[in-house]
Amino acid sequence: MKVVLQLLLFVVFFNTAALAQVSQRDYNLDFKQTKNNLPIGWHIVNSEGYDIGMDTSQLASGTPPLKIKSVAEVNSGAGVLVFDIPDNLAGKSLTFVAKIRTENVSEEGQVGIYGHVHHKVDFKNLEDLKINGTRDWKDYSITLELAPEETDKISIGLYLIGSGTAWFNELRLFVDYKNYKQAPVFESTADSIYRSSSRLSPFELNDQNQKLLKDVALVWGTIKYFHPSVAEGKWNMDAELFKFLPKILSLQSEEQQEIEFINWIHKFGEIPSRLNNKQDHNEKNELKLRTDLTWIAQLDYSDKLKKILLQLSEVEPPDQHRYIAYFAGPDHPDIKEFSYTKASVDDIGIRLLGLFRYWNIIQYFFPYRYLTEQPWDGVLEEFIPVFHRANTFSAIDSAYLKLFSKINDGHAFATLSTYYNTTVFGNNGVGFKIKIINDKAVVAALGVDSLDREKGLLVGDVIYEVNDIPIVEYIRSRRPYIAASNEKTALKYMEPILFQTNEDQLKIKFSRNDIESFISIHTLNLDSIRSVPEKSSPPFQIINNRIGYVQPGKFKEKDLEPFLNLMEGKEGLILDYRQYPAEEMHQLFSDYLFPEKKTFVRISNNKGLSPGEFAIKRSSAIGNYNPNHFKGKVVILIDEGSQSAAEFQTMAFQTIPGTVVIGRNSAGADGNFSSIPLPFGFKTAFSGTGIYYPDFGETQGIGIVPDIYVEQTIEDVKSKKDRILQTAIDLF
Known part of the structure; x- marks a missing residue:
């Protein structure tokens, strides 16, 4: 799909097609308006070697379809037809549907539709469906995220990659699943000037204003998540921060600063009276975590400001909030924020916004805040100077990676300025994989580029x-x-990433059979490194004719019946959770393995509570009374790579009497994760719900603790011996 992506970039920068002939509320999706055999408003992009136009020789649903045909029998290019939507459609999602027919599309080629919400908001196509060959008419669709406040343009398109012919007809467009003609168009506001810039001038950082910036972050977060007028959507809190920072930074005395803080809070409207039933409200829930407001008492201001902040913190939590919603089911936070994809990394205000936003989201919506190794308020103070000076992508990427690590959560994925975080670690790597064992790097697998070297590493x-x-x-x-x-x-x-580097060559000191040696190896660009494909293995098999072995990462619902047929009369079952499960395995095996219904997990979330509060409000159970359940031994395999769903499902299987867990402690990052949009189009995540055993025992950080611990040794790597699996087999 690189060809299509390149063409899209061409469209972004060079498209000047006039769309005046197309009605603002009729995008000519039915192709009824044509000129020079093309639908008006649509334009061909860089499609040499293709004929594109209306096919009047046939009708589809009563109208001629649009045809894209390769001129040559062999074609490595792409034919693309694009429509730039003339409106900034206001909504949450855009769904593009089209009927497609293909004829003799080459095996390496494909056909599809795409959508692009510029600038860097969303892009979708049908690449994963690999539509080629000859296929009859069928509906295909894509759904894109809309972000009107950050959108420059919305484009949709039709494409054929490779040789063959494709027809398109009955195009439809929906905004929030309603016809696009009913959708409102986004209108700019006074705050729109902050869409790509904070308009904050650079300033020197000193001890005084560093402390002041910390206070701003704390007060801003309290207003943002507690004030009812903000929850109602009346305020853009990013813009309010950008407006406030120049004012507060210009003030020298704490008395002036306090007055400015108080005026700022009052600007957002009257604070409702204290919640009289707050204590009763809390006692109705099993609170696992309370809101941390200790910072208010530590402010170097008078009691007047502190009382206002405390009053604000006691406001009844709203049913809906502009910046926070909750996903149905698990009830983990759905965070609504701007991404500032067009902002410059030189913008100090945007950088500080990223830090303040992230810190407050963790402060008020992370269920494991109490498990962070470093006190969370200390993290804010530590990173203000880091973000203040991080005016390059290398520096800001580094700052965010270090910040994310502070929450001690394996769900803190990072999507920053480059895919491999090359600005921090380098563009090159080595053509082999390693395992870190006892502070040593052991060569664990060779890549394609390492196999033919006579004197290379082994x-x-x-x-x-x-x-x-x-x-x-x-x-x-x-x-x-x-x-x-x-x-x-x-x-x-x-x-x-241990050997990721910008160096072209690495000098390596290594040991083989207790003999030390040196070798110099050339590094490779990360995109060019080729791994040796792993040997394929089935989703399930029978070991020694008596033990069932299942790989949850490959096992699908369709595999259940044939597997259970093979399990007749077998002694036991091994479930290898050293991989991420493809299905809800505990549900698939519910009627086969579980003798009775048991609660296996308790879940905390913040929904319906004040920011910062988490209560145990849900639990999950598995199984039903079943005297005919499988009577053999059940063994679960885990290691440090077993994370999230793998841990959750392991907890379910642990309710089966006699179940044995073998391996090493799991990753300790369970629960549904929530994503955090950050400035510059960056993104991270965190565990959005708390997961506990029925007795409220912790799993976060600790992980699932195996009944039989199996440490990995250097000899295991060298001999490629799977001691965890062998230990499980030896139990039978």
């Missing part, structure tokens, strides 16, 4: 130094950038 070689730097120093230098719930998992996440 699996099992132990690397002690790189460029005269001990491996332990490499590990120590990388650790601050790794977001993980425990140390074992942090090392696992570190393995792919």
